[in-house]
Amino acid sequence: MTPPELNTRIPRDAYTDPAEEAGVLLVDDREDNLVALEAVLGTLEVPLVRAMSGEEAMKALLRQEFAVILLDVLMPGMDGFETAGHIKRLDQTRDVPIIFLTGAESASEAGYTFRGYATGAADYLTKPFDPWMLRSKVSVFLELHRKNRQLQQLLAGERDRLGEFARRLTALERCLDPGGAHGPAAPADSGGQADAQKAPAAAGAAARHSPAVPDVPELARHIAELADALNELRAELP
Incomplete structure (x- = not known):
């Protein structure tokens, strides 16, 4: 016990x-x-x-x-x-x-x-x-432990690289579609006629929900970062 x-x-x-x-x-x-x-x-x-x-x-x-x-x-x-x-x-x-x-x-x-x-x-x-035998056996286990620690550090680094890759991919997606592809649908007019007082507000909402044009320099930067991240990951593969 x-x-x-x-x-x-x-x-x-x-x-x-x-x-x-x-x-x-x-x-x-x-x-x-x-x-x-x-x-x-x-x-x-x-x-x-x-x-x-x-x-x-x-x-x-x-x-x-x-x-x-x-x-x-x-x-x-x-x-x-x-x-x-x-x-x-x-x-x-x-x-x-x-x-x-x-x-x-x-x-x-x-x-x-x-x-x-x-x-x-x-x-x-x-x-x-035998002193030499004991020292040799202990040396082997010390080296195995060092290699195992190096492997753990390498895996942790690869996890960080994948996290950075995912972050850049998300940023690229937002750059391509910053406001969302489609806004919410406007409610139908039950009386068949538009309310003149609500027209400016509806026009403003439509402008807010219309697809925005991506910032081309920003888009190019994200694509370049994404390509660099892909090349780094590819270089680490056996």
């Missing part, structure tokens, strides 16, 4: 800064293991955040964005499997990849590896791990 303080749902946009590099979350209840992880990953030049329990890990995940989580399996209280389960149940953290770290004696126990992958782990490494 999820602890009460971990039930808070925080949108990812609330703490994500596009200019900030996503970090790596290191979860282990032993100080010496955290120091070793920091020594191996320090050359990657990304934020490394410590958590010495599952509860601390969940709070860190709700505060900032991470590209990958290194999660120890055997921890007192909430162990690695339970922590991973909570991570995968939250919308804002479920897509963060998890690399399980465990001792060789634990990895040999039947079902440990299967249980790790069943809880959503992206990888499973045993201690003592």
Whole structure:
């Protein structure tokens, strides 16, 4: 069961800064293991955040964005499997990849590896791990996260371009028909004769509702803008 303080749902946009590099979350209840992880990953030049329990890990995940989580399996209280389960149940953290770290004696126990992958782990490494291998795996997830962020920014830019295209198209339509193609129909004279006193008002209404002549320079400008927008969108297509 999820602890009460971990039930808070925080949108990812609330703490994500596009200019900030996503970090790596290191979860282990032993100080010496955290120091070793920091020594191996320090050359990657990304934020490394410590958590010495599952509860601390969940709070860190709700505060900032991470590209990958290194999660120890055997921890007192909430162990690695339970922590991973909570991570995968939250919308804002479920897509963060998890690399399980465990001792060789634990990895040999039947079902440990299967249980790790069943809880959503992206990888499973045993201690003592090869520093080069660990750094390489973490680098891959960091690069994947960067590419995913770039893709999201590109899609947002394309949505903005489409919005601008729609705005220019609307402006062009208004330029072509600024007053509407047709005004409301004048009511029929029930007596068969026009009321002389109402003739000026009727004439003014007819003038207001008559189709206006488009402003040719303005129309040309909108057409040019529309053509530019179409060319920009065409250039973005594969």
